[in-house]
Amino acid sequence: MSILLNQKTRVLVQGITGKIGSVQTHWMLDYGTNIVAGVTPGKGGANVEGVPVFDSVSEAVVATGAEAAVFFVPASFVLDAFFETVDAGIDLIVIVPEHLPVHDVMIMHDYLLRQTGRDIFVLGPTTPGITTAGEAKMGIMPGSLFKPGKIGIISRSGTLAYEMTGILTDSGIGQSTVVGMGADPVALTSLANILKRYEEDPGTDAVVIVGEVGGVQEEQAADYIKRMTKPVAAYIAGRFAPEGKKMGHAGAIIRGTQGTVKSKCETLGAAGVTILDTPIDVLPWAKKTGH
Template structure:
């Protein structure tokens, strides 16, 4: 079993005819993902990687039975594409692009919640279920099948943690990139809840970073609901105040969003806080997660 992406997931790619959309569609198909078509307005009737391209999401859903979508469209067009996708009844949406305006993301989040769609991003590497499929840009060679879930605000760090675990012969159930922007379409507790309810996930790793309050929210949820072991790593220990560190959401303002504050909250909730990514292998072994 896995969360969000499983044997019933049928994916369309929005922006499939663009350079990035074409390349990533190839790699998603190569990994065994059930990609069934794509959408680019004005390009309907063409094909990419042997898949049909449609002018609208509604057409794609009607023709292919798609229930999931991954976005490779310019940031300026993400809001309209998101509304269209939700209105077409798509249940799961992965928004890969960065630089989506925060106000647009707030509108998207509210609309998805109102209509019952689940969305990741923006600025996310996507989601990968080892041996089953992926939506987004994660490099599949670093992952292996197992029983540890990973939730990450950082794309590259999610790859690193999966790679370390795989070398220790600790496989992953699902790896989720929640998005690195100040406002995310889905919060950490929402994803933790899915892992808690997944019978084939035995432990969870949170890969966080400075800025925002996602980790503090996660600590509250973990303290009240999680029965599975949780480890966390907070990137940006030496980040100076007021300076953005790589991601739009990774910025410390005053006393908010500091590594110390996040660490204290997580430890109080019973989470093992890792000082270095390399420590995750021993944590997994200690909790018999191989």
């Protein structure tokens, strides 16, 4: 079991003919992902790694029944690609590109807030994507790190998700689904919303949050975590991040006293989360929770 993505999910790749799009399509197929279509305007009729390419998302959906989309388009094209994809009826979108203007992200967020009758789930921007261990992956996570199991991981950072996954796999502990929620100031799905999926997933029995300085996602999720039945642990990176400096991610910036490691750890700790002082501390916690 898993959340959001499994080996049957019919995946479409936006920007499949680009340099990164084609290479990552190869790796996603190699991992077992059911990629049914690619889209690049003007390249309809071509194929990449045996995947048929269409001129538009709606044509691809009609022809292949695609139900999830992963974006490898330049940041300035994402807003357009987003509306094209939701209009074509796709409800799971993974936005890998970084450096999107925040105002564009707010326009997408605003649209999602006012949606009724659909359950659109968007990861990113600036996400490594989502991987269901042993089944499928959308995005750029290196497949070799994963091992099927029952721990869910949500991370704001790509490389740190790899580190946490790698530490668990190295000790023989598997994962259900690993999700990158994105590292921008505005995320299109809240941390609490992703936690809810894990809480409801019979294939996940504990969750690790990998957070970092900046924003209030971790703090805002605390109320939901109090109601969760599954154990949750969290590691928050950035004890040495100075105030007012962007730590590589647009969203990883402490403004005044907001977004510090201290604030996040205190709020999560009060909600019953096990705070990991350093990533490797995930191992004793995983053993204690029965893994």
